[in-house]
Every structure is written in C-alpha cells, then in structure tokens.
Amino acid sequence: MKTMTLSLNPISKENLPGHHVELGVETPLKLDSGAILSPFDIAYQTYGVLNQDKSNAILVCHALTGDQYPAEEHPVTKKDGWWKLMIGPGKVLDTDRYFIICSNVLGGCMGTTGPSSIDPKTKQPFGLKFPVITIGDMVRAQKMMIDHLGIEKLFCVIGGSMGAMQVLEWASKYGDQLHTAVPIAGAPRHSAQNIAFHEVGRQAIMADPEWCQGNYSIENKRPRRGLAVARMEAHITYLSEPALHRKFGRRLQERDQISYGFDADFEVESYLRHQGSSFVERFDANSYLYITRAMDYFDLAVEHGGVLANAFHDTEVRFFVVSFSSDWLYPTIESRTVVHALNAVAANVSFLEVQTDKGHDAFLLDEPVLHETLSGFLDGAIRHSRLKL
Amino acid sequence: MTEELTDKPLRSDLKIISDLISPGSRVLDIGCGDGTLLAHLAENKNIDARGIELSQEGVNACVAKGLSVIQGNADTDLADYPSNAFDYVVLGQTLQATRSPKDVLTTLVRIGQHAIVSFVNVGHWRTRLSLILHGRVPVPDASHYSWYDSPDIHLCTVLDFVDLCEELGLKIDIGLSIDRNTKIQPIRTRSHTANLKGDQAIFQLTRERS
Numbered sequence: 001m002k003t004m005t006l007s008l009n010p011i012s013k014e015n016l017p018g019h020h021v022e023l024g025v026e027t028p029l030k031l032d033s034g035a036i037l038s039p040f041d042i043a044y045q046t047y048g049v050l051n052q053d054k055s056n057a058i059l060v061c062h063a064l065t066g067d068q069y070p071a072e073e074h075p076v077t078k079k080d081g082w083w084k085l086m087i088g089p090g091k092v093l094d095t096d097r098y099f100i101i102c103s104n105v106l107g108g109c110m111g112t113t114g115p116s117s118i119d120p121k122t123k124q125p126f127g128l129k130f131p132v133i134t135i136g137d138m139v140r141a142q143k144m145m146i147d148h149l150g151i152e153k154l155f156c157v158i159g160g161s162m163g164a165m166q167v168l169e170w171a172s173k174y175g176d177q178l179h180t181a182v183p184i185a186g187a188p189r190h191s192a193q194n195i196a197f198h199e200v201g202r203q204a205i206m207a208d209p210e211w212c213q214g215n216y217s218i219e220n221k222r223p224r225r226g227l228a229v230a231r232m233e234a235h236i237t238y239l240s241e242p243a244l245h246r247k248f249g250r251r252l253q254e255r256d257q258i259s260y261g262f263d264a265d266f267e268v269e270s271y272l273r274h275q276g277s278s279f280v281e282r283f284d285a286n287s288y289l290y291i292t293r294a295m296d297y298f299d300l301a302v303e304h305g306g307v308l309a310n311a312f313h314d315t316e317v318r319f320f321v322v323s324f325s326s327d328w329l330y331p332t333i334e335s336r337t338v339v340h341a342l343n344a345v346a347a348n349v350s351f352l353e354v355q356t357d358k359g360h361d362a363f364l365l366d367e368p369v370l371h372e373t374l375s376g377f378l379d380g381a382i383r384h385s386r387l388k389l
Numbered sequence: 390m391t392e393e394l395t396d397k398p399l400r401s402d403l404k405i406i407s408d409l410i411s412p413g414s415r416v417l418d419i420g421c422g423d424g425t426l427l428a429h430l431a432e433n434k435n436i437d438a439r440g441i442e443l444s445q446e447g448v449n450a451c452v453a454k455g456l457s458v459i460q461g462n463a464d465t466d467l468a469d470y471p472s473n474a475f476d477y478v479v480l481g482q483t484l485q486a487t488r489s490p491k492d493v494l495t496t497l498v499r500i501g502q503h504a505i506v507s508f509v510n511v512g513h514w515r516t517r518l519s520l521i522l523h524g525r526v527p528v529p530d531a532s533h534y535s536w537y538d539s540p541d542i543h544l545c546t547v548l549d550f551v552d553l554c555e556e557l558g559l560k561i562d563i564g565l566s567i568d569r570n571t572k573i574q575p576i577r578t579r580s581h582t583a584n585l586k587g588d589q590a591i592f593q594l595t596r597e598r599s
Contacts, residue, residue: 340469350452351459373452380455
C-alpha cells in the first residue's frame, strides 16, 4: 500500500526510457522569481541522429500535460506518443533527416526536476516548497540542456499550446541560436479567460482534502478527485462544441433511458470521467499547479516594455505561426497578434489559420493542411539557410 | 515546386510587374494567390519575397512552396509594418476588393519605397458598350461572379485611379495600359485613350516629395 501511494510516477526516473542530465551544478539556474535551482535534472528523449555539424536538431516543446515521449509508446500509459502523427521516419519531422529532441519541462513530473522531486535539503518531496517557475525558466533550462548537447544553433523550435509559448520565448531570448520557430495554437500571453480556467483547475485540486496543502506524498495520499476534475474541465477547453457534438451528441452511455440520477447517463460524461481518472495515473497534482501558474504568468509583451514587437527586434528567425479556426482557448486573434508584432519588425513570417472544427487539440490530430504546409515551410527554410539536411 | 512554376508563363500583368522590380530587392505581394509572382521573383531575381493572401488554399500553396506568406488582407494586416519595410509593395488586381482603397494606397507607399498597383480598367470601351447594349452590370470575362456576389466592391477606371492618386498626393512614376493582346502602352496623365483601350492598367507610385 505504502509503495503504491508513494510512487507518484509508477516508473522511477532512473528507469524512464530516454536520457537524463544533471544541470546547474557550476552555473545555477536563476529563476524569474529570484530563487535558485542548483542542481536540477532534465529528462529528455531524442529521435534520429545528430549530424556531423550538429545542424539538424529540432527541439519539440510539449504542452501543459505532455512530456518527452511524443513519438513512442508512453512508458506509463502504453498509449501512442502525443505527436506520433508528426514525428517519425518519412513524417513531417522526419527522423531520418532531423535529430528530434524533446525534454520534460521544468516543474514537470516525468523525470525533470519539479515539485514531486526530492528536495536535497530536506530529503522529502518539494511539494509547495518548490519555487514558482515561468515559461522563461523552462526555456532557460532547455537552453542549458541544448548547450550540454553541444548544439550551437537549432534548426527549428516547434510546439503547440504551452509548447508555442516556449517557442516564442526561445525566439525572443535566443533568436540567434535557431533558424526557424513554429508556434502552433499558442498565444503571446495568457488571457483573463485562460487564467480563469486554470484557476478553476487549481481550486479543484486544492479543494481535495487529500491534497494536504501539497504534502500528499508525505501523507501517503493523492488528490485524485481534484486533479481529475481539473483535467475534465481543461479537456472541454481543448475541444469545440461541434467536435463534442459530433463525437457524443446527447447519446446515452450503455443505457436506453436516462436514470433520473447522477450516474454518467451521457456518453460525454463517461468520456470526461475516463479522461480525468486516467490522467491522475500519469500526472502529479502539484506539477499541474506549477505549470498552469507558469502559463498564467506568461506575457511576452510585458517583458518588453508592453510592446510585443520589441521581443523580436532584428530577428533573423523564420517564423511559421499556425492557428485553428475553432480553437477558442487560444483563438486565431492571439496568433495574429504575434504575426502583427513580427510584421512590425519586418520579420520573415508565414501564418496560416487552418479551417477545422476540432478545436485547440487540432494540433495533435490528423490535419493534412498543417502537415503539408509545415513540411513546405521546413524545406523552404533549408533552401534559404543553405543547410545540407 | 518553384521550378515547375517558372515553366508556366506568368499572367501578363505579373510579367510586367516582375520586369519593373529590380533584382535583390525586398518585395511584399498583397493578394499573392498561390504565390506565382513571388516564386518567380525569388527564383529569378534573388528577391526577399513576402506575401499576404486571404484564402487558406492560397496560403497553403505558398507556404508549401517555401514562400513566406501570411493569411490576411490589405485592409487589416498592413498597419503594423514599419515605414519603408519593402522596396516594392505589389497589389495585383486586388485594390478593387479592398474595403478602403484610399487607406490601402496610402499604406502601400508608406511601407514600400514603391507601390505597384494593377487593376482591370472598367473604363474600357468594351465594358462601356456592354452596359449600353445589354443594360446589365458588366463582369470581367474570367469572372465567375455576378454583381451581387462579386468580391470586387470598388471597381475603377484609369481616370478614377489617376484622380485618386492626385488627391492622395501620390506620384505616378510609371503608368502602363495593357490591351487584350498584351500590347503595352505608356499612360500619359489623364489619357482618355488609355482609359478607352486599356483592358488592364499598371501603375508604379511613390510618395509625393513634400
């Protein structure tokens, strides 16, 4: 019983597939909050082979609940990688051509240092003693990992949703160290609505008595219900009304008539309950608090005197900004704001709003238009930068 | 893909526009369609080619060719560009579909050293005759639209355009009229001949020096 409740990740980080590096030993990671992380671990996975001149590296940035396994069977859930459609031999992010790197974000729970990691001072999990982190901190940590790999210039940094925020942060902070940036279904800042949805999720977790003020692992407990509710709520925002309707309509779940009770009468209820309960098996509640907070704090313009364009001054990065017409979490207007800021500095930018009714999650799904244009964009960038990939 | 494109002959106005553009310059093509002109310029004239296109199909085709194109339109997506961001800003047969041609023209000469504008001349004698003979709004030969669903909401003649340039203080550096046999004639200011005989017109504009 004790071992089951203690192991937040059913697999300990030493047993996770992929790679693992301890960073920040000599140069500590100074966080935006002022706190210092030294040392810290980054867990990452790679696909393909880094070429001789280290010019074919693509950094894939994952979303809120993603991890470093975009293109293989997930070690915990045994499900397909979250970007299996995009990454692999002969696919858009072709592993025969590119060296794909994906790391678990700072604050995460799949091997990278986060609130469930052991605090070296107390020998207990950090819990809420873990410093609050930002998208900037995540990217700074990634940069240290890329330096560790000896890669001077990434061919591309790409990601959807929170991954897109990291892409924008990369392009803003380390623009001279990447050729191309592809923020998909993202935003240059979190809107009031985005923050509001996250706050509901966090409150659900914190209202669960088993959260124990964040010390659940010490108390041998887990806030399963709170985290499940947070996931259920968030999951709705990843879809769209037409997509939900197409998938479930008002169909009943394994019954012919309504029960006049509070069972999952409807298929959509059953689906959300399943989403919630399966999520808690692979994700840490405190990580959910920290990472949603990092997203809420993201506002690229504010760091640059309130003018987003200043974040990209003199940039030589080639951008491809993508949004989805039915995404109401990070609607097209957010991407267009980024495009206008890039126009204002005469940056090289392409922008496409993909027509789809699949909502925010469209970036993870089979969208041939996205795959086709992204492929063309990357080929064009290779020609333009005269890389031999 | 760009190789295939260059084998195809350019639309007559695009060919002329391409000839107006000096090699190695920065070009923004507004309403760039599937990127035919941009691909031609990038391929043959070493141009830093950018585009704006309204349709997803057009943007898709452009980006898939490796061109830098954003989905947007001339009315709403030009304002953020800094002044003189481009050597040439091209508006090929798109002015008539903008909501505010005056604002668009003013912006073109702000963000570009030169603006190149082409349009179908509604003052052509055939168009005038068609209205007299048939009593119906003439639609361009190639158009699939009727008067009620056409995106072309601000059609003009050569004379209309020249008047507007004067009103906005725009200097016409080059004016060309093209007939249906792609014969090119220079347009002299307020030329009634060009207004009667030109199927299309192409103007190169700059800001009037103050």
